[in-house]
Amino acid sequence: MKIGIEIHVQLNTKSKVFCSCTTQSSEEPNTNVCEICGGFPGSKPVLNKETLQQGIKVALALNSKIASETFFSRKSYFYPDMTKNFQITQYETPFSINGKLDNIRIKRIHLEEDPGALIHKGSTCLIDYNRAGIPLIEIVTEPDFKSPNEVRLFLRKLITILEYLEVYTRKSEATMKADANISTTGEKVEIKNITGLKEIERALNYEATKQKETPAKKQETLGWNSDKGITYLMRTKETEDDYGYIYDPDLVKIEIPKELVSKLKSQIPELSLDKSSRFKKQYKLNKEDAEVLASEQKLAEIFEKVAEKIDPDLAAKWLIRDLLKIINYNKTTINEIKLEVKHLIELLGLFQQGKITDKTVKDLLIELIKEPFSPKEYIKKHNLEIISDSGNLEKLCKEAIKEQPKAVKDYKEGNEKSIYFLTGQVMRKSKGTANPKEVEKILKKLIR
């Protein structure tokens, strides 16, 4: 099986690609539209240079060659979501070619404008041009994927890179779209315009299974029905699509000087792949933990700051095992939580010193993602420090022995488990601040 994909990603520049309209989404349709993105007669596009610079950064991160000059073209086709009935895109001269991510070759990356959106309501169709002119980059791979799973892993990695570069914000599923080519032993089929990462995976899985069983006899263009979870035939391909490309005569040749490329290169942060191998080495983490920590920039940043003060192994375990779980449970993201690194350091510091229990750390983490406060003060105020004073602990143990004669009797008769019950009683009395191992030791001593 061979799969190749074309991925369209919305860049997160402040303004649109050829005018100064905002890219922020708006509830009101057709409000972020001007004479230029609205395609009014007489208006002319002017390239927003920021879009090209973001594009170049992506290309560099994907190890691609940057063109020394680039042009825009007009891709002509009639469709109601297009304000000019041509799309400004790049054809002969994309700004970047010949890249690679892992073992997947990237044929080209180019810049283009997003069309508007069609909204179907019953038998009518409404058009919202707010999206018209949002900058897109199209990343075209060679047919190097051997399974839908490889595509999934690639896209995950790609998104991580885009987020690291701060050029992409996953506002909604619509911010990433793809066309995919699949061929098994038969002819090549193309699935057009699949919206969202999850749908891309689903559509490819569906079509891959179908193609394995019954390989296509003709070249086909398919659509993806996400409600039913099936592909459907749009047309059989007899000839290539003819878009009648010409150079866009309103836009000039853009030179990309070497100095700009090196400047942009220097702005690229350490990407996750490099970061995880560094984590492995520098902090002696296992491969899996290093990868998880490097998968999100914010997480990696928190980890590195904490690891300056706290045992990295301990920090990694708390972040991966607990913090991420709490974040998931609360349906939020690492970028949205209120947790401050200094408080996390304080908290884990107390734990490392053996002053608070596992449970206290967890309880406080749950609160700390909602609002910042000093764990030290909180622990003091609520008497959550581990009772290490053995005189006091002995007092609590004596109380428990007195209150639970049956359990004491059971233990004496050889029921080992009864000691845990008694320990639990003491823990409750200490509000969880006692060290359970210590308690057990004292109890055993007292009962004997």
Place this chain on the structure above:
Amino acid sequence: MILQHYLKEVKKGDVSIKKTVKAILREAKTLNKKHHCFNIISEDLALSQAEKQEKEPKGRLAGLPISIKDCICVKDVESRAGSEILKDYVPPFNATVVKKLVDEGAIIIGKTSQDEFGFGSFSTNTDNIPKNPLDTERSCGGSSGGSACFTQLTKHPHASISESTGGSIANPASFCGISGLTPTYGLVSRYGLIDYANSLDKIGIMSKTTEELSPIFDVIKGHDKKDSTSLDISSNSNNEVKKIAIIKEAFEIDPKIKDIILSNLEDYDVISLPLTKKYAIPTYYLIAMAEASTNLAKYCGLRYGSTLPLKGSFNQFFSEVRSKYFTKEAKRRIILGTFARMAGFRDAYYLKAMKTRTLIINEYKKAFKKYDVLISPTMPILSPKFSEIKKLSPLENYQMDTLTTGPNIAGLPHLSVPTNSIGKLPVGTLLISNHLEEDKLLNFGRKIEEK
């Protein structure tokens, strides 16, 4: 009254702007009945601008009436580029040239008639056909026919802003006996110009005499960040014309026209531009039509302009609107232009034309190493009768641009200067200079006029 004289009088307070504007509006309305030079006369706008300027004249063109070719957007005034498909389209913004003129105190009196989207050499491809000021049986030339017509006829201070893609300023200037300047491509912002062929479109000026072009030229030229193709350099101020040459191939025409032009010249060399002669017309029409066919795609009845009741699929709806409202010539150019850029043909036509254009530019560039100004007749014929135009095939029609397409595809500035007449029909001399050397043209043009 020469334009500069009027501007001085306005400064001194010796003339009433309001009276002048009212008079020219009255004149425009009267002339329009016979000559159809305006698609719309913007009386309300003109009067309100006049009112403002009368109170406090401000700017280099304070109080000067200006007409604007229909394809250049004027805010709140119907701008339809001579087309029916844009009927009732009122732009929500001013073209940069219009803004510059208004900022300098000019008064916008109306939109002049033209071939639809500039598609033509006689201003006959439209619903409002201008009639030649000297003989209403004859054409004003095109596509800026209305501008040239009114410029010739008016008795008031006035200039017209027009546009040339393949000769649309020089041609009507010649047929109507006025002066028409097409500046270097990119020197005047195209922002707000309803596109014909973007890589060729140039906004320029028409006035009765060459001298009157200068103050307008000074105002409209200059960089505009809203037009990516706008040049960020100023034109050359050296206006000294030392050496001139006539273009050999351009004089292989009616000897009467040839003699009139040559009788006004002295000390000229003869230069041959064979590539231009051979390739200018096909190169021009291929590029212009390929670009035009994409520009016209947006007119589909969905967002502005003429429309029909929504019915059938969007494809059927678009086709019906476009079939109904485009002229035959527009449809011809859409079909030819689309063909020239289709996969399988674009290498042979569109891309080859792009390469040939470079050859033509190089041929001119070589000539300008030696000469300051190249000279040819503007048009190979005198203004034809409408009855004669009807008999022309499309190809014969396109051949009318044989002398003007060269400088237009090379983006070179050129000036058509009125040069005597044959009977009552005027002859124009075409002066071409190197890029950004408009001042040489204006200087030399004045000298020819004086003769």
